[in-house]
Amino acid sequence: MNNATLQSRDQIAASYLQQMQALAFEISVAMDAIAANALPKFQESVARQEMLCAGLASMANTVSNGFRALDHPLPSSADAEIQRKIRAASGAIRELNLQYAALLKHSGKSIALLALLCRSHQGQFQEARGSRLKHQTWSCEM
Amino acid sequence: MAVQSLNAASGELQVTNNNIANANTPGYTRQVAVLQEAAPITSAGNIAVGQGVQLTGYQSVRDELLQAQIQQQTQAQSGANAQLSSMQQIQPTFTTSTQDIGTEMSALFSSISSLSTNPTSSTSRQAVLAAGQSLATAFNTASSTLTSQQATLNSQVTQDVSQINQLTKQIAALNPQIAAVKATGQDGGALQDQQDQLVLSLSKITSVSVTQTQNGETLTTGNGTPLVVGSQSLALQATTGSDGMTHVLDRNGADITSSLTGGDLGGSIQTRDQTISGLLKQLDTLANQFGTAMNAAQASGYDQNGNAGQNLFTVSSTVAGSAASIKMAVTDPALIAASSDGSSGSNGNLTNLSAVQTSALASGQTPGDAYASLVYQVGSLTSNANAESTATTSSLLQLNDQLSSATGVSIDEESANLITYQQAYEAAARVVSTIQSLFSVTMAMGTAAAE
Numbered sequence: 001m002n003n004a005t006l007q008s009r010d011q012i013a014a015s016y017l018q019q020m021q022a023l024a025f026e027i028s029v030a031m032d033a034i035a036a037n038a039l040p041k042f043q044e045s046v047a048r049q050e051m052l053c054a055g056l057a058s059m060a061n062t063v064s065n066g067f068r069a070l071d072h073p074l075p076s077s078a079d080a081e082i083q084r085k086i087r088a089a090s091g092a093i094r095e096l097n098l099q100y101a102a103l104l105k106h107s108g109k110s111i112a113l114l115a116l117l118c119r120s121h122q123g124q125f126q127e128a129r130g131s132r133l134k135h136q137t138w139s140c141e142m
Numbered sequence: 143m144a145v146q147s148l149n150a151a152s153g154e155l156q157v158t159n160n161n162i163a164n165a166n167t168p169g170y171t172r173q174v175a176v177l178q179e180a181a182p183i184t185s186a187g188n189i190a191v192g193q194g195v196q197l198t199g200y201q202s203v204r205d206e207l208l209q210a211q212i213q214q215q216t217q218a219q220s221g222a223n224a225q226l227s228s229m230q231q232i233q234p235t236f237t238t239s240t241q242d243i244g245t246e247m248s249a250l251f252s253s254i255s256s257l258s259t260n261p262t263s264s265t266s267r268q269a270v271l272a273a274g275q276s277l278a279t280a281f282n283t284a285s286s287t288l289t290s291q292q293a294t295l296n297s298q299v300t301q302d303v304s305q306i307n308q309l310t311k312q313i314a315a316l317n318p319q320i321a322a323v324k325a326t327g328q329d330g331g332a333l334q335d336q337q338d339q340l341v342l343s344l345s346k347i348t349s350v351s352v353t354q355t356q357n358g359e360t361l362t363t364g365n366g367t368p369l370v371v372g373s374q375s376l377a378l379q380a381t382t383g384s385d386g387m388t389h390v391l392d393r394n395g396a397d398i399t400s401s402l403t404g405g406d407l408g409g410s411i412q413t414r415d416q417t418i419s420g421l422l423k424q425l426d427t428l429a430n431q432f433g434t435a436m437n438a439a440q441a442s443g444y445d446q447n448g449n450a451g452q453n454l455f456t457v458s459s460t461v462a463g464s465a466a467s468i469k470m471a472v473t474d475p476a477l478i479a480a481s482s483d484g485s486s487g488s489n490g491n492l493t494n495l496s497a498v499q500t501s502a503l504a505s506g507q508t509p510g511d512a513y514a515s516l517v518y519q520v521g522s523l524t525s526n527a528n529a530e531s532t533a534t535t536s537s538l539l540q541l542n543d544q545l546s547s548a549t550g551v552s553i554d555e556e557s558a559n560l561i562t563y564q565q566a567y568e569a570a571a572r573v574v575s576t577i578q579s580l581f582s583v584t585m586a587m588g589t590a591a592a593e
Contacts, residue, residue, distance in 0.1 A: 023577070030570060039562055046569045053576040060583040090581055097577045104574065108567045115560040 013082050016059045020089040023052040027096050031103055209338060210352070212541045213345040217404035219534035220346045224298070224409030225417065226527035228291050229520070232418070235287040236520040243284060244513045246277040247432075251499045254492055257480060261489040262446070267475030274454060275470045281429045285465035288422045295414040296388040302347050302407040303380040303390055306369070309344045310361065313337055314375035317358025344369075349404030364408075365401035367392045387414065417523055421516065422465070428512045430464035431503040433457035437471075439498055443479030443491025451479025451491070 026049045033042035236242065250273040257266040316337045323333060337359065344350050349364035357372035368376050376393045383389040389399045390407075400415070402408050433455035440451035453471040458464045472478070482490025500508055507515065 027577075039566065042570075043562075043566050046566055046573060049573040050569065053573055053580065056580050057576065060580060093577060094581050097574055097581070100570070101574045104567055104570050108564070108571075111560050111563050111567065115557065115564060 010082065012059060012062055013086065016056065017082065017086050017089055019052055019056050019059070020086070020093055023049060023056065024089065024093050024096055026052060027093070027100050031100060034103060034107055212538065213342060213350070213352070215534055215538045215541060216342060216345040217349045217408070219531065219538055220406045221404050221409030221412070222527055222530035222534055224406045225413045226524070226531045228295065228410075228413045228418070229524040229527050231291055231294075232287055232421070233520055233524050235284050236517045241276070241280060241283070243277065243280045243428075244510065244517070246273065246280040247499075247509060247513065249273045250277050251496055254495050257478070258489045258492040258496070261480040261492065262486055264475050267446075267478050267480075270478055271470060271472065271475055278455065278469045281425070281465045281468045284425055285422065285429075285463075288418050288425065289466070292387070292414050292418050295410045295418075296382075298410045299388040299390065299407060299414075300380040302405075302410065303378050306344065306347055306407070307375070307377045309340050309347075310369045310375040310377070313340045313344070313359065313361065314370045314373050316340070317370070318373045321356070321358055345405060347405045348402055348407040363398065363401070364403045365398060367398050367401075421520065423461075424512075424516050424519070426461050426464040426466075427505060428465070428503075428509065428516065429468045430457055430461045431505060431512075432498070432509045433464070433468050435498045435501070435503055435509075436495065439491070439494040440479045442482075442494050444481040444484040444488075445479050446476040446481070446486050448481075448484040448486070452477055454478070 026045050030042055030045040030049065033039075033045055250270070253266070253269040253273040257263065257270055260266055316333055320333045320337065341350065341352060341359070341361070344361070350369065351362045351364065351366075353360045353362075355372075359370065360368070360372070361370040362368050367378075369378075370376070378393070378398075379391040379395075380388050381391055383397075383399075387399075389397050390402060390411075392398050399411060402411055434457055436455055437453040437457065440454045443451045445451055456467070456469050456471040458467045479495075480490075480492050481488035482494075499510065502508055503512060505512055
């Protein structure tokens with residue numbers, strides 16, 4: 001493998017790392033948007049996540065094949081450093097992705113229930129019985 | 143961070159749930175969760191990760207200006223309704239009917255005209271007496287209608303004062319509770335909603351001024367009489383005055399009746415002390431001047447026995463109460479002074495009696511015109527009260543719509559938001575799957591390189 005190939009491979013690996021960092025940031029932005037009930041912000045973040053994922057998917061094989069092509073001698077210290085960073089970033093994204101999935105699952109279920117409640121809401125308010133109780137109850141089938 | 147975000151998201155959903163559940167609750171103010179963003183940190187691999195958001199509390203969405211406008215319009219509407227209700231009770235008495243003053247007055251002059259064709263006819267003389275009695279009764283009835291309406295309004299004033307005292311007591315009790323909640327940094331939305339509703343109920347009764355202080359809301363009447371200061375409510379008193387009317391006193395015993403405006407109480411007092419009093423005064427004046435004019439015409443002639451004419455009507459010496467007390471003074475048909483010269487066949491003085499119909503009274507108007515003016519005033523006052531009531535109702539409806547769009551809950555809006563959320567979540571779930579597959583590839587490249 002010549003120097004030019006190594007340089008190109010390093011550049012792709014660096015770019016890959018950068019996009020992973022960007023994806024991790026977007027995931028945290030999306031989680032914040034969910035918590036803040038900021039729908040437009042959440043939608044924009046998901047769109048950016050999709051773009052980043054597409055870019056990462058196309059680069060992944062190139063970078064992976066590049067690393068596989070390395071045999072003897074052992075990769076340079078620069079290669080080792082970038083691999084370490086990619087592995088660390090990948091681990092961080094994995095953890096973040098798990099949290100993201102849990103948040104989507106939890107919040108998504110609640111939203112599905114509320115959406116169902118909203119859809120079933122029409123003239124179903126009933127005044128509580130008794131002279132002192134004047135609050136209204138709302139019931140629907142799920 | 144995930145736990146904070148989950149808590150925050152849960153808080154948001156709880157607020158949404160609460161908003162939807164209270165969509166039809168009167169006075170409920172839409173709530174929003176108050177979130178605070180935490181500073182991001184940099185984790186392994188130089189990845190800047192946000193620390194999420196923290197749920198710091200809930201806040202009710204309020205529009206103080208709209209609330210104040212609604213209170214003002216509510217006062218105006220209740221005042222107009224109080225006047226309209228009273229005028230609607232009074233109006234039938236003053237409309238042209240078979241027994242109203244105008245009709246009975248015409249009937250009296252018609253009977254005098256009939257008598258002139260046969261001044262000795264006892265039947266015709268009896269008809270004049272009967273018509274005179276019917277006219278007196280019409281005056282009595284009109285007066286009674288007005289005074290009984292005043293009595294009804296007296297009861298209303300007492301009832302309103304009692305309600306004011308109950309409401310101010312509840313409002314004062316909420317002040318320290320709201321202050322305590324706010325002291326902990328929370329919004330106190332539910333308690334504030336309760337207090338707003340109570341103030342609105344108070345506005346229906348009388349004009350109130352609301353001032354926000356550190357100790358909660360301070361309430362005063364329109365003229366500045368304090369009603370609520372902090373946790374203390376200052377009760378008003380209702381008492382019967384020397385004029386027989388119910389008066390309102392402040393906690394120091396000062397009479398504040400005339401300064402109370404707006405709301406049911408203000409409207410009731412205005413109708414009782416100004417509108418009805420004015421009508422009653424005009425009615426009394428008409429009864430007194432008409433009776434006096436008829437008596438004067440009667441005195442210028444002679445009865446069937448050849449004696450000078452006696453008073454036809456008994457009229458009070460003072461104008462006040464004349465309509466209520468007017469009655470026929472003579473019961474004997476022979477005592478009608480038809481004759482101008484003392485002979486029984488003469489009808490000369492009937493011309494004088496008939497002339498009262500077309501002559502100006504001391505007020506400058508003929509009896510018919512004076513009564514028509516009274517009828518016009520009653521009709522005009524009723525129309526005005528009706529127009530005012532309709533206008534304030536429309537205005538109030540508009541203000542409530544505005545308030546509802548600002549602070550109320552829209553199920554459609556909440557529902558549309560939730561559906562959009564669901565779509566965004568589906569897209570996000572696909573990203574999660576993609577990242578999982580990317581993770582496998584990335585970890586494999588590291589392993590291959592390390593071998």
